[in-house]
Amino acid sequence: MRKSSEPQNEMLKGTLDMMILRTLVGGDAHGHTIAKVIERTSEDLLEVEQGSLYPALHRLEDRRWVSSYWGASENNRKAKFYRLTAEGRKQLVRETSRWRQMTRAIGLVMGEEGGAQ
Amino acid sequence: MSWMRFLHRKRSDSELQDEIDTFLTEETADNEARGMSPDEARRQARLKFGNPQKVRESLWVQNTPQRLAGIARDVKYAFRALSRTPGFSIVAIVVMALCLGAATSLFTVVRSVLLRPLPFRDPARLVMVYEHFRGGELSYHPVAPADFYDWRSKTRGFEDMAIMRSAGYNLTGVRNELPESVDAEAGSANLFSLLGVQPALGRDFTEADDQRGSAVVMLTWSVFERRFAGDAKIVGGQIHLDGKPYTVAGVLPSWFTYPNAGIELWVPYKADASAEMLQHHDWHGSQVVARLRPDVSLASAIAQVGAVQYQNHLLYPNDPVAEDVVSRSLNEDLAGDVKKPLTLMLSAVGCMLLIGCLNVANLLVARGAARQKEVAIRSALGAQRATLIREQMAESVVICAAGGMGGVLLSLGATEWLAKTWKDLPTAQSIHMDGAVIVLACALMFAAALIAGLLPALSTTGKSMLKALQTSVRTGSSSVSRTALRKSLLTAEIGITVVLLAAAGLLLKSFMQLRAANMGCVIDNTITLQYNLPGKEYDTPEKQNAFNEELLAQVKAMPGVRGAALGTTVPGTGYWGTDEFTVKEHPPLKVGEHLPNAMTRWVDPGYFSALGIPLVSGRFFTSDERVARSYKVIVSRQFAQQYFTGEDPIGKHLHIPGRAHDGAPNLMDWEIVGVVGDILYQVGKEPKATIYFPILEGRGGAMLVVHTATDPLQFSVPLQKQIASLNPELPVSDVLTMKQIIGASLVNASLSATLVLAFAILSLILASVGLYGVLSYLTTQRTSELGIRMALGAQRDQLLQLMLMDGLTPALSGLGLGLVMSFATTRIFQSMLFGTKPLDPVVLSGVIATLLAVAVLACLAPAWRASRLDPMKALRTE
Numbered sequence: 003m004r005k006s007s008e009p010q011n012e013m014l015k016g017t018l019d020m021m022i023l024r025t026l027v028g029g030d031a032h033g034h035t036i037a038k039v040i041e042r043t044s045e046d047l048l049e050v051e052q053g054s055l056y057p058a059l060h061r062l063e064d065r066r067w068v069s070s071y072w073g074a075s076e077n078n079r080k081a082k083f084y085r086l087t088a089e090g091r092k093q094l095v096r097e098t099s100r101w102r103q104m105t106r107a108i109g110l111v112m113g114e115e116g117g118a119q
Numbered sequence: 120m121s122w123m124r125f126l127h128r129k130r131s132d133s134e135l136q137d138e139i140d141t142f143l144t145e146e147t148a149d150n151e152a153r154g155m156s157p158d159e160a161r162r163q164a165r166l167k168f169g170n171p172q173k174v175r176e177s178l179w180v181q182n183t184p185q186r187l188a189g190i191a192r193d194v195k196y197a198f199r200a201l202s203r204t205p206g207f208s209i210v211a212i213v214v215m216a217l218c219l220g221a222a223t224s225l226f227t228v229v230r231s232v233l234l235r236p237l238p239f240r241d242p243a244r245l246v247m248v249y250e251h252f253r254g255g256e257l258s259y260h261p262v263a264p265a266d267f268y269d270w271r272s273k274t275r276g277f278e279d280m281a282i283m284r285s286a287g288y289n290l291t292g293v294r295n296e297l298p299e300s301v302d303a304e305a306g307s308a309n310l311f312s313l314l315g316v317q318p319a320l321g322r323d324f325t326e327a328d329d330q331r332g333s334a335v336v337m338l339t340w341s342v343f344e345r346r347f348a349g350d351a352k353i354v355g356g357q358i359h360l361d362g363k364p365y366t367v368a369g370v371l372p373s374w375f376t377y378p379n380a381g382i383e384l385w386v387p388y389k390a391d392a393s394a395e396m397l398q399h400h401d402w403h404g405s406q407v408v409a410r411l412r413p414d415v416s417l418a419s420a421i422a423q424v425g426a427v428q429y430q431n432h433l434l435y436p437n438d439p440v441a442e443d444v445v446s447r448s449l450n451e452d453l454a455g456d457v458k459k460p461l462t463l464m465l466s467a468v469g470c471m472l473l474i475g476c477l478n479v480a481n482l483l484v485a486r487g488a489a490r491q492k493e494v495a496i497r498s499a500l501g502a503q504r505a506t507l508i509r510e511q512m513a514e515s516v517v518i519c520a521a522g523g524m525g526g527v528l529l530s531l532g533a534t535e536w537l538a539k540t541w542k543d544l545p546t547a548q549s550i551h552m553d554g555a556v557i558v559l560a561c562a563l564m565f566a567a568a569l570i571a572g573l574l575p576a577l578s579t580t581g582k583s584m585l586k587a588l589q590t591s592v593r594t595g596s597s598s599v600s601r602t603a604l605r606k607s608l609l610t611a612e613i614g615i616t617v618v619l620l621a622a623a624g625l626l627l628k629s630f631m632q633l634r635a636a637n638m639g640c641v642i643d644n645t646i647t648l649q650y651n652l653p654g655k656e657y658d659t660p661e662k663q664n665a666f667n668e669e670l671l672a673q674v675k676a677m678p679g680v681r682g683a684a685l686g687t688t689v690p691g692t693g694y695w696g697t698d699e700f701t702v703k704e705h706p707p708l709k710v711g712e713h714l715p716n717a718m719t720r721w722v723d724p725g726y727f728s729a730l731g732i733p734l735v736s737g738r739f740f741t742s743d744e745r746v747a748r749s750y751k752v753i754v755s756r757q758f759a760q761q762y763f764t765g766e767d768p769i770g771k772h773l774h775i776p777g778r779a780h781d782g783a784p785n786l787m788d789w790e791i792v793g794v795v796g797d798i799l800y801q802v803g804k805e806p807k808a809t810i811y812f813p814i815l816e817g818r819g820g821a822m823l824v825v826h827t828a829t830d831p832l833q834f835s836v837p838l839q840k841q842i843a844s845l846n847p848e849l850p851v852s853d854v855l856t857m858k859q860i861i862g863a864s865l866v867n868a869s870l871s872a873t874l875v876l877a878f879a880i881l882s883l884i885l886a887s888v889g890l891y892g893v894l895s896y897l898t899t900q901r902t903s904e905l906g907i908r909m910a911l912g913a914q915r916d917q918l919l920q921l922m923l924m925d926g927l928t929p930a931l932s933g934l935g936l937g938l939v940m941s942f943a944t945t946r947i948f949q950s951m952l953f954g955t956k957p958l959d960p961v962v963l964s965g966v967i968a969t970l971l972a973v974a975v976l977a978c979l980a981p982a983w984r985a986s987r988l989d990p991m992k993a994l995r996t997e
Contacts, residue, residue, distance in 0.1 A: 032138075
């Protein structure tokens with residue numbers, strides 16, 4: 003199970019920041035929610051490695067793309083919530099357009115290759 | 120930003136822990152909602168999260184600058200390693216502290232004295248100009264004012280030129296303050312503006328002040344504070360110099376201590392100069408400072424002045440007028456005589472620092488050997504060489520940093536002591552540490568760390584390192600290259616030590632010779648004091664003689680006084696002055712030939728007998744030879760030998776252009792009536808031809824020398840009272856015994872000898888510690904080999920010999936190397952030696968004997984231990 007999920011995780015690494023930002027568009031969330039949303043939206047194809055989620059959140063906060071505050075979770079527990087900042091929104095736009103270009107390029111390459119075969 | 124993260128990483132870690140807790144509880148709650156049992160829910164949540172420690176670590180790493188963390192870790196390891204061997208660490212740190220401290224102190228002095236620009240405006244363009252007599256060696260001859268006025272009016276290379284000379288006054292109070300004699304300088308009106316100095320109070324001298332007979336004065340800050348209590352009202356007021364009222368024009372700023380801190384007053388140059396003094400081209404006694412034009416090179420400006428001077432030389436062929444001029448920067452001029460000893464000491468301290476580094480390097484190589492296996496395994500596992508080197512360097516960096524800090528503290532005290540003890544140091548600038556010195560100390564520290572650490576680190580991490588894994592310890596061959604490294608370090612160490620020892624030995628011998636020098640007169644139980652009769656009150660030779668003779672008679676009558684003498688100066692107090700002359704009975708000099716010159720002194724008839732200077736031939740002065748009947752001179756033995764080879768000087772006449780008979784400017788002939796023994800005008804200088812004139816010719820300033828039956832210092836107060844009874848207004852200065860005078864002139868020789876000797880001894884100790892260390896290490900390395908030798912029947916004294924030779928080889932090659940180096944280096948400071956020469960056999964054999972003795976002693980203990988090994992135990996050691 004672990005082994006099979008690794009390729010997805012490798013993929014995830016470069017795009018985790020972007021996906022976190024995208025998740026936060028829907029509203030402020032704490033770490034657990036963010037992980038759950040990503041997994042659920044990807045139909046459980048992507049598994050968020052906790053080892054990289056929290057460093058990524060802190061990194062985004064350092065870059066001021068997200069801000070954080072302590073609040074109460076849905077179950078009324080103390081949790082650290084993250085919120086997308088204006089700067090983060092711009093960053094998300096940049097990342098998304100770069101991602102689109104990339105997937106299109108890869109798609110083109112793969113399509114041509116596939117056609118040749 | 121990253122620094123903020125770094126500083127707050129503890130807080131962000133605890134926040135992260137909270138977040139992790141939240142995650143786990145949320146996940147557990149979700150799992151429970153899915154219907155798991157509470158235990159299973161928590162287990163699954165933990166499984167999903169993985170290792171929270173790992174998350175914390177990765178965030179911690181993310182928040183830490185990696186390079187910094189690496190360095191911090193290395194330093195921490197180095198601290199641990201050093202605190203495991205406190206003995207080694209303390210020795211190494213103390214060694215580095217001593218070496219770095221000494222180096223920092225000396226550099227502080229060098230920087231203040233030789234390197235730091237003067238606090239004047241644009242000091243790089245300030246030069247001192249001196250006269251130079253061609254033919255002789257380069258000498259900086261004081262300038263005659265008449266020459267200076269020609270230079271200033273006829274050349275264009277300098278923006279301006281100013282002249283000054285030293286003077287002295289009796290400062291008497293208007294409200295019953297004690298009289299005192301003060302050192303003063305007379306400077307031309309443009310001097311201060313040329314230097315770029317503004318008076319702190321009042322005004323500068325003007326051209327109108329700089330005329331004969333003017334009576335204005337500028338106070339330096341020290342006399343203003345001390346004598347006039349810093350009261351600004353003194354500006355414009357009057358003070359009394361030599362009984363004459365002077366108007367205070369201004370006060371100089373407190374930082375202005377040029378040409379030295381002892382100067383208390385400035386008067387205009389011409390104020391009390393005689394008309395002929397200003398007109399004569401042979402009245403050498405002034406200093407000229409000039410400011411170069413920005414667009415003119417020094418060489419061409421000096422060439423212009425030189426051309427003017429050569430014209431003067433041609434104009435006055437019979438006077439001692441120099442043909443040429445020379446210049447040197449103001450800074451160099453102030454540093455003057457201390458430049459050479461200072462450079463010598465700086466080199467000595469540099470050698471010591473190098474030895475200290477080599478020693479620490481040597482000790483570190485030995486420590487490195489202990490970690491040989493560890494390093495080899497790590498590098499086999501893929502550790503980068505740079506990392507390994509960095510790790511090992513950390514130790515030497517820590518040692519040097521600790522040593523450097525200790526050294527800087529040490530040098531704070533040492534610098535102060537040095538500045539106080541070294542009398543020759545120019546005090547124009549205060550000597551203290553500043554930012555640049557601290558920066559240099561840090562640079563030295565890192566250089567030392569590099570030298571001490573890099574060699575051992577390179578040697579333990581080299582490719583040969585991998586062999587350490589292959590070879591067994593028993594063969595004992597794995598460390599051959601490192602032993603060779605240690606031996607060559609040692610050879611270098613001993614070589615430098617030998618150079619230092621040789622230098623110290625030569626300086627010490629010079630100092631001993633100086634101390635033992637025969638002054639040519641009585642030294643024990645003699646006290647001297649100086650006074651100057653004010654010209655206003657004692658305006659005729661008769662009045663001056665009356666005072667002088669009365670004083671002599673009264674002092675001679677004091678109980679306990681064996682004899683008293685009066686002269687312008689006493690032996691050992693310096694050069695004083697010279698006159699040029701020709702011998703009337705000799706054929707005239709060829710055109711262009713130099714006039715001979717001799718030192719001049721004025722003495723009373725009883726001077727020679729009171730000071731125990733022997734009469735060689737002829738007679739002493741009589742008390743009848745005074746004022747107009749005084750045209751007789753006595754010459755020294757050196758004079759007679761130099762200028763009257765093979766003939767009798769008695770009855771011959773000296774034609775002295777600078778000493779015309781009173782009222783008869785064309786009469787300049789003085790008859791020689793006697794020849795006396797030589798005296799040393801300064802300890803360490805060869806006796807010089809001297810002419811003695813009768814003091815009864817009439818002179819206002821004199822030095823009283825009293826030869827007493829008992830401790831001369833007891834007489835200092837009674838003598839001053841005696842003078843006060845004759846004239847209560849007359850200040851007395853320089854109350855010193857002859858021993859003190861001679862001692863004072865030896866202070867500098869003794870200081871350089873002592874310091875260099877101290878450095879040499881310290882280096883010797885370091886070298887012997889190194890020798891001991893290497894041989895001890897070698898003995899442990901070869902234990903099993905020695906065991907085998909013993910088992911095969913080697914005798915103990917054979918082993919002793921073997922080990923001893925092993926240690927003495929580097930010592931001997933170091934000795935050879937050092938001797939060769941010292942032949943080259945001791946020549947450099949030849950001029951500082953007295954009564955000895957660079958290749959002094961006594962000193963050199965002393966050095967060789969000392970070094971061999973110390974080397975044998977250092978080697979004996981480990982060699983002895985080796986020879987006493989129990990062969991069975993030795994064979995079993997791994």
